[in-house]
Amino acid sequence: xxxLTVAVAKGRMQDETLELLARSGVSVSGSAxxxxxxxxxxxSGAYRFVFVKPSDxxxxxxxxxxxxxxxxxxxxxxSAADLLQPLDLRIGFCRIAVATHAGQSRPVTGALRVATKYxxxxxxxxxxxxxxxxxxxxxxxxxxxxxxxxxxxIVDLVETGRTLSENGLEVVEVIAESSARLVVNRASxxxxxTAVSRLIEALSRGLRKGVAG
Amino acid sequence: xxxxxxxxxxxxxxxxxxxARLRRGVEDTIMAVFDGWSYEExxxxxxxxxALFERGMGYEAAHRAFRFTDxxxxxxxxxxxxxxxxxxxxxxxxxxxxxxLRFCYASPVFHQRQLTHAEWRRENKQLGCELIGVGGxxxxxETLSVAAEILAALxxxxxxxxxxxSVEIFSGISEHLTLDDAERERMRQLVDTRDAAExxxxxxxxDTTERERISFSRLTQLSGKGEILDEARRIITNPRSxxxxxxxxxxxxxxxxxxxxxxxxxxxxDVSGLDYYTGLTFKxxxxxxxxxxGGGGRxxxxxxxFGRAEPAVGFVLDLDALTDVLMRxxxxxxxxxxxxxxxxxxxxxxxxxxxxILVDARVRRARGERVLINYAG
Numbered sequence: 375x376x377x378l379t380v381a382v383a384k385g386r387m388q389d390e391t392l393e394l395l396a397r398s399g400v401s402v403s404g405s406a407x408x409x410x411x412x413x414x415x416x417x418s419g420a421y422r423f424v425f426v427k428p429s430d431x432x433x434x435x436x437x438x439x440x441x442x443x444x445x446x447x448x449x450x451x452x453s454a455a456d457l458l459q460p461l462d463l464r465i466g467f468c469r470i471a472v473a474t475h476a477g478q479s480r481p482v483t484g485a486l487r488v489a490t491k492y493x494x495x496x497x498x499x500x501x502x503x504x505x506x507x508x509x510x511x512x513x514x515x516x517x518x519x520x521x522x523x524x525x526x527x528i529v530d531l532v533e534t535g536r537t538l539s540e541n542g543l544e545v546v547e548v549i550a551e552s553s554a555r556l557v558v559n560r561a562s563x564x565x566x567x568t569a570v571s572r573l574i575e576a577l578s579r580g581l582r583k584g585v586a587g
Numbered sequence: 588x589x590x591x592x593x594x595x596x597x598x599x600x601x602x603x604x605x606x607a608r609l610r611r612g613v614e615d616t617i618m619a620v621f622d623g624w625s626y627e628e629x630x631x632x633x634x635x636x637x638a639l640f641e642r643g644m645g646y647e648a649a650h651r652a653f654r655f656t657d658x659x660x661x662x663x664x665x666x667x668x669x670x671x672x673x674x675x676x677x678x679x680x681x682x683x684x685x686x687x688l689r690f691c692y693a694s695p696v697f698h699q700r701q702l703t704h705a706e707w708r709r710e711n712k713q714l715g716c717e718l719i720g721v722g723g724x725x726x727x728x729e730t731l732s733v734a735a736e737i738l739a740a741l742x743x744x745x746x747x748x749x750x751x752x753s754v755e756i757f758s759g760i761s762e763h764l765t766l767d768d769a770e771r772e773r774m775r776q777l778v779d780t781r782d783a784a785e786x787x788x789x790x791x792x793x794d795t796t797e798r799e800r801i802s803f804s805r806l807t808q809l810s811g812k813g814e815i816l817d818e819a820r821r822i823i824t825n826p827r828s829x830x831x832x833x834x835x836x837x838x839x840x841x842x843x844x845x846x847x848x849x850x851x852x853x854x855x856x857d858v859s860g861l862d863y864y865t866g867l868t869f870k871x872x873x874x875x876x877x878x879x880x881g882g883g884g885r886x887x888x889x890x891x892x893f894g895r896a897e898p899a900v901g902f903v904l905d906l907d908a909l910t911d912v913l914m915r916x917x918x919x920x921x922x923x924x925x926x927x928x929x930x931x932x933x934x935x936x937x938x939x940x941x942x943x944i945l946v947d948a949r950v951r952r953a954r955g956e957r958v959l960i961n962y963a964g
Binding site: 432433436437438439453455456457458459460461462558559560561563564565567571574 | 746
């Protein structure tokens with residue numbers, strides 16, 4: 375019986391997460407990964423990993439179905455989940471930024487139309503500046519919105535900025551820096567303190583090795 | 588759009604059958620323990636002035652309540668908390684009574700907005716107790732003993748943990764750093780979410796050395812038994828926090844003497860909770876519940892709002908969260924239809940008048956038997 379269930383965000387951070395875990399002495403066999411099972415155990419049997427959509431990681435952990443999770447800070451800011459965040463895993467770096475057409479100025483009056491996959495972050499950002507906004511929530515290809523005239527600007531993740539420049543957009547403001555975080559359920563942290571601190575210590579070791587290598 | 592009448596508001600639900608019986612049983616068990624420690628039941632108004640809760644719980648928490656206006660324009664709230672109202676009663680209705688006062692209650696509380704995504708309900712039944720008019724570690728240990736007895740009585744003996752801390756440790760540090768309210772709240776969040784890396788960054792904006800920053804961020808991870816207090820003393824030097832550490836140590840000595848150190852942990856990173864706590868705070872976690880099932884602490888300033896400052900300590904348990912855990916543990920969800928073993932079914936034979944059946948039923952009831960009249964035949 376695994377001691378901890380760990381929810382890992384699928385997609386852009388999954389490989390980096392598994393590499394970090396391997397460096398930390400927690401490895402998952404290649405054949406288990408190749409299978410299409412969504413829940414697999416590590417080789418020691420101490421951990422069960424479940425691979426879910428990034429935005430679902432805080433959901434599983436907040437409800438205590440997973441004890442821990444690995445997910446980007448961007449997702450955590452958007453979800454406002456009540457979780458412990460003991461470790462910055464220093465992988466999956468990106469920025470959450472406001473981008474718009476090169477040279478476009480913001481309307482002085484009236485609401486700014488903002489297309490985004492991050493409605494909470496966008497609303498909080500412009501709200502703090504007193505800018506009235508109309509948030510247009512999209513689930514993908516956000517860069518298209520200003521190109522087609524659906525929005526004045528976008529709030530989105532920027533890794534290299536290539537997609538932006540290819541669509542004639544540029545970053546006008548960085549809202550937050552993001553990287554992957556280890557998150558822990560509040561009850562698991564208290565009820566399984568030994569297992570949780572063992573994982574935190576292993577990952578801290580893995581992080582130091584990463585810096586040294 | 589017209590909403591169908593069949594719709595139930597989010598966070599509201601029914602209880603029935605086995606679950607309702609279990610819930611009632613849990614409530615009775617808990618109230619019996621309170622009674623065993625001489626806590627008197629009190630029922631507070633379900634509707635009260637919002638201002639009471641703003642003063643009691645703090646602005647943020649009070650404004651999660653369902654709010655509406657009274658005929659005279661004053662803001663009312665559907666009770667989001669019982670403690671505020673009990674504190675008022677202690678300072679007013681019970682002002683002349685001999686101290687200490689011991690109150691307990693089983694009352695639904697309501698929140699328009701949930702605290703977290705996992706705590707889905709907007710109506711929770713709180714079972715709580717308050718010990719008013721006595722300070723010191725003895726009173727605190729009394730409430731911890733009551734809580735531990737309740738959890739043992741619910742057969743959760745090996746499955747729970749009580750974490751204890753003092754808000755004064757954090758307050759001492761933030762006072763030492765001369766933080767304003769917004770900064771204090773930011774630091775509280777970082778400690779509360781155990782975000783050591785961000786906490787170090789945050790502290791670099793203030794007059795701190797690198798060494799202080801690293802050791803303060805250790806605080807977020809300091810949890811364990813009595814020995815962590817020694818480590819905390821090496822990190823913390825301000826007098827206010829040191830007094831709190833001494834108090835926590837005296838409490839821990841009692842906890843150990845009572846044999847409760849197995850189920851209790853000191854957790855200096857636990858700084859979440861209501862504004863009204865002034866010293867000890869504790870949280871109760873049970874295996875099988877993703878969020879805490881209860882908590883409490885010392886609130887020495889609350890009754891001062893009503894003109895009579897006195898020490899007080901208390902805690903609440905969430906009946907619904909506990910019922911969920913016990914329900915899953917027992918797996919009795921399927922037995923909704925059973926009405927018990929000692930039922931005497933009284934069959935309605937055509938030849939017998941309904942009055943005869945009811946006469947028989949009343950005789951059996953008078954003997955304390957359980958009856959079930961079948962009108963189907």
